[in-house]
Amino acid sequence: MSDSQAPRVVVVGGGFAGLQAAMHLRDAQVEVTVIDRRNFHLFQPLTYQVATGALASSEVAYPLRSIFKDCPNVRVLMGEARDFDLEARQVLLESVAGLPDPPPISYEHLIVAGGSHYSYFGHDEWTDVAPQVKSLESALVVRRRILRAFEAAELESDETRRQAWLTFVVVGAGPTGVEMAGQIAELARDTLPGDFRAIDTRSGRILLVEATDRVLTSFPPSLSGKAASALEKLGVTVCLEQMVTEIDHEGVSVKHPEGRVERIPARTVIWAAGVAASSLAARLGELTGAEVDRAGRVTVEPDLSLPGHPEVMALGDMVRVRGPDGSPQALPGVAPVAMQEGRYAARAVISRLEGTPVSPFKYHDKGNLATIGRAHAVADLPWARLSGFPAWLTWLVVHLFYLVGWQNRVLVFMRWLFSFITRGRGGRLITEEPAPPLR
Numbered sequence: 001m002s003d004s005q006a007p008r009v010v011v012v013g014g015g016f017a018g019l020q021a022a023m024h025l026r027d028a029q030v031e032v033t034v035i036d037r038r039n040f041h042l043f044q045p046l047t048y049q050v051a052t053g054a055l056a057s058s059e060v061a062y063p064l065r066s067i068f069k070d071c072p073n074v075r076v077l078m079g080e081a082r083d084f085d086l087e088a089r090q091v092l093l094e095s096v097a098g099l100p101d102p103p104p105i106s107y108e109h110l111i112v113a114g115g116s117h118y119s120y121f122g123h124d125e126w127t128d129v130a131p132q133v134k135s136l137e138s139a140l141v142v143r144r145r146i147l148r149a150f151e152a153a154e155l156e157s158d159e160t161r162r163q164a165w166l167t168f169v170v171v172g173a174g175p176t177g178v179e180m181a182g183q184i185a186e187l188a189r190d191t192l193p194g195d196f197r198a199i200d201t202r203s204g205r206i207l208l209v210e211a212t213d214r215v216l217t218s219f220p221p222s223l224s225g226k227a228a229s230a231l232e233k234l235g236v237t238v239c240l241e242q243m244v245t246e247i248d249h250e251g252v253s254v255k256h257p258e259g260r261v262e263r264i265p266a267r268t269v270i271w272a273a274g275v276a277a278s279s280l281a282a283r284l285g286e287l288t289g290a291e292v293d294r295a296g297r298v299t300v301e302p303d304l305s306l307p308g309h310p311e312v313m314a315l316g317d318m319v320r321v322r323g324p325d326g327s328p329q330a331l332p333g334v335a336p337v338a339m340q341e342g343r344y345a346a347r348a349v350i351s352r353l354e355g356t357p358v359s360p361f362k363y364h365d366k367g368n369l370a371t372i373g374r375a376h377a378v379a380d381l382p383w384a385r386l387s388g389f390p391a392w393l394t395w396l397v398v399h400l401f402y403l404v405g406w407q408n409r410v411l412v413f414m415r416w417l418f419s420f421i422t423r424g425r426g427g428r429l430i431t432e433e434p435a436p437p438l439r
């Protein structure tokens, strides 16, 4: 597609890792192709706010073409990377969204950053009944289910069935589960009460079910405790050491530590547990002999390359990085890791082209943040452990800083300011259902 003689760098995935890699190659003497199955970069840390009507889809997603509009050496292709021919140095693509079949794309350097998805621990039949908020599409499904549940409760005359509509179960108390549960509680408690006549939305039950003995296990226990109390204050019931054993359209079954199984009638279940790497990781493992762990992550060398293929790098949520002692290290599955790896990959490509040595990747941990609700968060930073309002302010500044595009930063800030003052949520729309017939 181009007559340029510049080395070709192909980046698969326009998420946090791929975006940083491509952006840091924009001034290099290379021709970059970014391939993604979507035409936008998604700011996943805020998709749960789309799911609860706090933000609109376009405020957490940004078109990849706009991002690279002023980078003449970067082109964007929409397609699904299906396979790699490492000998011929080609990425094999599949058509998406009814587009024509894309041709194989040749490279001199390949950067693969396909991310991860939620894993249902072998229960794929739960995917439909317990949607998650990993993609924009599924966040919109969650939004529809939550808002529909309140509408159904308003119409329901049977008290037992009404309670089932007003019971929301979030599975998994990592940052996403905690944030989701807190947001549903605020929706029910602060935003919706005046909107309904037959029901008191505050009587709804929000259960956060977690198999381990505390919420936010990636945080120190003291911050987990503070997060759990903040959730309880919001009206969330935190159910620890309870394992989900069954989910269907009528409810959830959970197993208590002593073996007792409890059935919870609930019409809305949201999945926020267990992550599995993109299938591209396993494919790269198969092709290069690199180790693949139980979560599907491929182990890359300390310079993020695949064994025997210095021209192929993999990064982000789909990898574990071999440490200085040779053992694989699972870095946290968070955006800063992916972004630092993306920037490193761009530097590594430039160093290789210049013939200079590439030093091993080193992650600089800048801390961990999770928000619980309006003006509540916890922050585990290298210099302090914060909770409550100071942690929430830190969370807010960090998220605004990392959002892509000035327009989105301003819009999201205005929305947060507005909902902080009014407790309102403008995005409470039930869309994507088949339209009612026109009569």
Ligand SMILES: Cc1cc2nc3c(=O)[nH]c(=O)nc-3n(C[C@H](O)[C@H](O)[C@H](O)COP(=O)(O)OP(=O)(O)OC[C@H]3O[C@@H](n4cnc5c(N)ncnc54)[C@H](O)[C@@H]3O)c2cc1C
Pocket: 012, 013, 014, 015, 016, 017, 018, 035, 036, 037, 038, 040, 041, 042, 044, 045, 046, 047, 048, 079, 080, 081, 082, 113, 114, 115, 116, 133, 134, 175, 176, 278, 280, 315, 316, 317, 318, 333, 334, 335, 336, 338, 369
């Ligand atoms: C709900 C949620 C909340 C989160 N909150 C936080 C948070 O508060 N803070 C934090 O630091 N981290 C958070 N994370 C984690 C963070 O979003 C991930 O660690 C980060 O997105 C990983 O970046 P990545 O580039 O590896 O993958 P992603 O950002 O997922 O990007 C992968 C990209 O690859 C594309 N892709 C995948 N497969 C293919 C294919 N075969 N062909 C073409 N394109 C493909 C996808 O469309 C996507 O654009 C959250 C994640 C979720 C799901």
